[in-house]
Amino acid sequence: MSKQSARETRAERAAAALEVQRRQERRRATLMIGGVVLVILAIVVGGFLINRARDTSTDVAAPAAGSGDYGxxxxxxxxxxxxxxxxxxxxxxxxxxxxxxxxxxxxxxxxxxxxxxxxxxxxxxxxxxxxxxxxxxxxxxxxxxxxxxxxxxxxxxxxxxxxxxxxxxxxxxxxxxxxxxxxxxxxxxxxxxxxxxxxxxxxxxxxxxxxxxxxxxxxxxxxxxxxxxxxxxxxxxxxxxx
The missing domain is CATH 3.40.30.10 (Glutaredoxin)
Incomplete structure (x- = not known):
């Protein structure tokens, strides 16, 4: 193999390795973004469920309809x-x-x-x-x-x-x-x-x-x-x- 061919082969391998690295980085970024979105969603939904669990308002006396005292x-x-x-x-x-x-x-x-x-x-x-x-x-x-x-x-x-x-x-x-x-x-x-x-x-x-x-x-x-x-x-x- 000539020196020029060897250099071209090394360059091709480097370019291929770089492309693999870039794909891996894009995949990690996508997974990270997706993970953040899921965490935010879990916090929002979880917060509501925690609030609901703490809420003991299961037996509330209904106000007289149209009383208008407080609303x-x-x-x-x-x-x-x-x-x-x-x-x-x-x-x-x-x-x-x-x-x-x-x-x-x-x-x-x-x-x-x-x-x-x-x-x-x-x-x-x-x-x-x-x-x-x-x-x-x-x-x-x-x-x-x-x-x-x-x-x-x-x-x-x-x-x-x-x-x-x-x-x-x-x-x-x-x-x-x-x-x-x-x-x-x-x-x-x-x-x-x-x-x-x-x-x-x-x-x-x-x-x-x-x-x-x-x-x-x-x-x-x-x-x-x-x-x-x-x-x-x-x-x-x-x-x-x-």
């Missing part, structure tokens, strides 16, 4: 189904449930198939949970249930991470105005936390009813827990209301 409702009280959702504005699973059911529940309520009551309270015992729920009460009193429901929806659309940082009361005022509240009617009360006494009462009422976790869903007066994930829970709930 806001959509739909007709005479609808064939009633859904009550106990929630904390910071609870990430409440946020996921809201995303999965918001439009569908509104449509079903408009069609007269369900009466839905959202009952926020301070389960997580954070400043944001208390401030957001208190602001909700201020908006409800000052601007009525339609604006309060829009404010409720905006809080979930812009929900902060559970670990923080949390928006301040000025941000809550801005969201209230975005929902349709008059700034002059809500700004001072939201900033001063006027609604916090109501939040304490709402939280006590939820606790007295037997609520120990969020979201806690009552379907026609009974706790609804049909689902291993939030999406399963949402889909199964909606299926019951068709």
């Amino acid at each position: 806001v409702a959509i739909g007709d009280k005479s609808a064939p189904h009633t859904v009550v959702i106990y929630e904390d504005f910071l609870c990430p699973y409440c946020g996921e449930l809201e995303k999965a059911t918001h439009s569908e529940l509104a449509t079903l309520a408009d069609e007269g198939k369900v009466y839905v009551e959202y009952r926020p309270f301070n389960l997580l015992q954070t400043d944001y949970s208390a401030n957001a729920a208190a602001a909700f009460k201020v908006v409800l009193d000052a601007s009525g249930p339609d604006v309060a429901k829009k404010f409720h929806d905006l809080l979930y659309e812009n929900q902060p991470e559970e670990a923080g940082p949390y928006p301040d009361t000025g941000w809550l005022v801005d969201k209230a105005v975005e929902a349709g509240a008059e700034e002059g009617q809500v700004s001072d009360d939201i900033t001063q936390g006027t609604g916090k006494a109501w939040v304490e009462d709402a939280s006590a009422a939820a606790s007295d009813a037997g609520v120990r976790g969020t979201p806690t869903i009552l379907l026609d007066g009974k706790v609804f827990q049909d689902g291993r994930t939030v999406d399963d829970l949402a889909n199964n709930l909606l299926a019951q209301l068709q």
